[in-house]
Amino acid sequence: MAGELKIFSGNSNPELAQEISEYLGMGLAKATVSTFSDGEIRVQIEETVRGGDVFVIQSCCHPVNTSIMELLIMIDALKRSSAARITAVIPYFGYARQDRKDQPRVPITAKLMADLITAAGTHRVLAMDLHAGPIQGFFDIPVDHLFAMPILLDYVKKGRVEELVVVSPDAGGVERARAFAKRLGANLAIIDKRREGPNQTQVMNIIGKVQGRHALLLDDMIDTAGTIVETARACADNGASMVWAVCTHPVLSGPAIERIQGSCLTEVVVTNTIPLHGKEQVCPKIRVLSVAPLLGEAISRIHQEQSVTSLFV
16 A cells, blocks of 8 residues: 555646545645746645655646646646655546547647656546547556446436436447446437537437437537537437436536527536536536545545446446
C-alpha cells in the first residue's frame, strides 16, 4: 500500500470532490489553485505529500483548456513535492471525441491529452464513461475506466416503467444501449443518423419498434443537445408514448438548455461529472444523480490495493 491517502481538487468540479472526500470520511487536502493577473495558473500545495498516495479530482469541462492546465500543473507540483503515487481522477475526459483521424490532416487530440497527463507525472488514471473505450490504450500507465451505468440503472428501475425501449442515438452507442437494455429486460432500438457537420445531425431512420412504448434515450454525453432532441422528435413521430433521456456527462453547451426545454423530452437524467451552472440548474427537465459514491469507492480500493473489477459493470 502507498502512503497516506490525500484528495486534492482543482477548480472544475469542487462540489463533486467535496462529496467524494465526505464519502471517504476525510477532508480535502489544501492547495491554492489561482491565476496571475495575466491568466497564468498558479498552484501551491499547502501540506506535506512526501511519500503520500495522492488523488487529484478534476473534470476537463468548461473552461476546458483551463481545467486541463490546472490538472497538469497540480500533478507537476505534486511530483516535485515527492508524492509516492499520483492518480488523476478525471470524471469527464475532455477532447475524447477527437479519438481518431476521420478526415485528412486532423489531430488525434485524445492521444495528445493522454501523453500530456502521463508526461506531467501521473502514475494512474481513474476515468468515467470515456467517449470511446479504446482511449484507455492511449495511455502507457494503468487506467481504471468506470461506468455510471449502475447509478443510472438504479434510477430507471425505481421508476418501474412498463413497455420500455432503450434507444441508441447512433450506431456508435449500440453496445452501451444493448447492455443497458439487457439489464432492464427492455427492447432495443437504434437511430440511423447522418451527420451534416460539427454539432449538426439529421435523423434518418429508426431500427426497432418504439410505437406505444416509453422510449429511453441513452448516450454518454449531451453537448448542444441537437442529437438527443432530434432523436426524441423521431421517437415521438413514430408513436412513442413518452420520451426521456439518460446520459453521464452534461456538457450542455450553446443552445442545449433551450433545445431541451422546448423539446418533447419529459426528463433528462444526468450525473454530476460536470457541474451545472446558471440556466442548467433551473431547467425543470434536468435531474442530476451523484457519482461520488462510485468514485469514492474506487479511490478507496485503489489506495488499499484491492480489486475494482466489480465496479466496472
